[in-house]
Amino acid sequence: MAYELLIKCCDLGLKPLGVAFHVGSQQTDPLQWVEFMQQAAELYGHLRRQGLELEWINIGGGFPPTYQTTLRPFSHYAQTIQQALQQSFGVTPPQLMIEPGRVLVADAGVIQTEVILVAHKSREDVRRWVYLDIGKFGGLAETMDECITYRLRTFRQGPTGPVILAGPTCDSADVLYEKTSYELPMDLAIGDRIEVLSAGAYTSSYASVGFNGFPPLRTTVSSG
Ligand SMILES: Cc1ncc(COP(=O)(O)O)c(C=O)c1O
Known part of the structure; x- marks a missing residue:
């Protein structure tokens, strides 16, 4: 052709x-x-x-x-x-x-997120569900099918345990990582900061419209 x-x-x-x-x-x-x-x-x-x-x-x-x-x-x-x-x-x-x-551009961007909930869905559940204030519809669209697996940084030093990571919307598709193994500190709590690293590509550009009442991702340029 x-x-x-x-x-x-x-x-x-x-x-x-x-x-x-x-x-x-x-x-x-x-x-x-x-x-x-x-x-x-x-x-x-x-x-x-x-x-x-x-x-x-x-x-x-x-x-x-x-x-x-x-x-x-x-x-x-x-x-x-x-x-x-x-x-x-x-x-x-x-x-x-x-x-x-x-x-x-990927390594040039860090997304600052906050933990909005840490929950167990049943008493037997080994993995905690950690909900962030950003999800698939707020800039992390490339977690679709767990294709892009971002590195995460937290500011707690303690031992870690397995988690499922989810976004803030009520959409059942807004689960970021369920099959991919992620570990976060055991004492992680609501309000903790988590940084999503190497997030400079296809994040704010995907979040150009608000979904389910959440505003588009705000970007700032740092001089450092
Ligand atoms: C035509 C074209 N060229 C280049 C690119 C950049 O691709 P990548 O970010 O995978 O390097 C894209 C991405 O959508 C594209 O559509």
């Missing part, structure tokens, strides 16, 4: 520069870029034979910051992609364009 569209562009008198792809956000496997780069190279080869030389390739974003799991350094992704570019396209590869998003 891409081949047909690009040929059609030329027929219409347009000058296509290249193709773009996105391997999926928080992509922890660098080989994903390699696979699509090879597909693109094949396409560029077919087009060259028709007289169309594409000068650019846009490999999108997807580069992962570190949430809970330690990842390989960014340089590993860069090297893998650079090598794949040369292996796929040979000595005259197209110019590389990238669109990094979360990797640039």
Whole structure:
């Protein structure tokens, strides 16, 4: 389909520069870029034979910051992609364009939250339910399916125990982490501050409208 569209562009008198792809956000496997780069190279080869030389390739974003799991350094992704570019396209590869998003801004943001309830749902319940004043609808939309697992910081030093984390709305979907194992201090109490770390990407932007009476997330820029 891409081949047909690009040929059609030329027929219409347009000058296509290249193709773009996105391997999926928080992509922890660098080989994903390699696979699509090879597909693109094949396409560029077919087009060259028709007289169309594409000068650019846009490999999108997807580069992962570190949430809970330690990842390989960014340089590993860069090297893998650079090598794949040369292996796929040979000595005259197209110019590389990238669109990094979360990797640039995630670590720049911390969300300040407050514990609004600590509860057991039954006497047998080993895990406490910890409700925060932020949930899926107030900026933590990426906890959907527990995809993004933020690191949390508390200011109590005592021993920790397992918790289920939930947001403040009455929506049953507003559970942040139930399957992912999270531990918080045993003496955690209502009113305690919890910081959500590496929360600079896709948080305040998702919380652009109030849900269920909760206002959008307020952002401040610190000079430090
Ligand atoms: C077209 C496009 N490019 C780049 C990005 C940034 O992706 P990421 O934050 O995964 O790096 C996005 C994210 O939605 C996108 O839609």
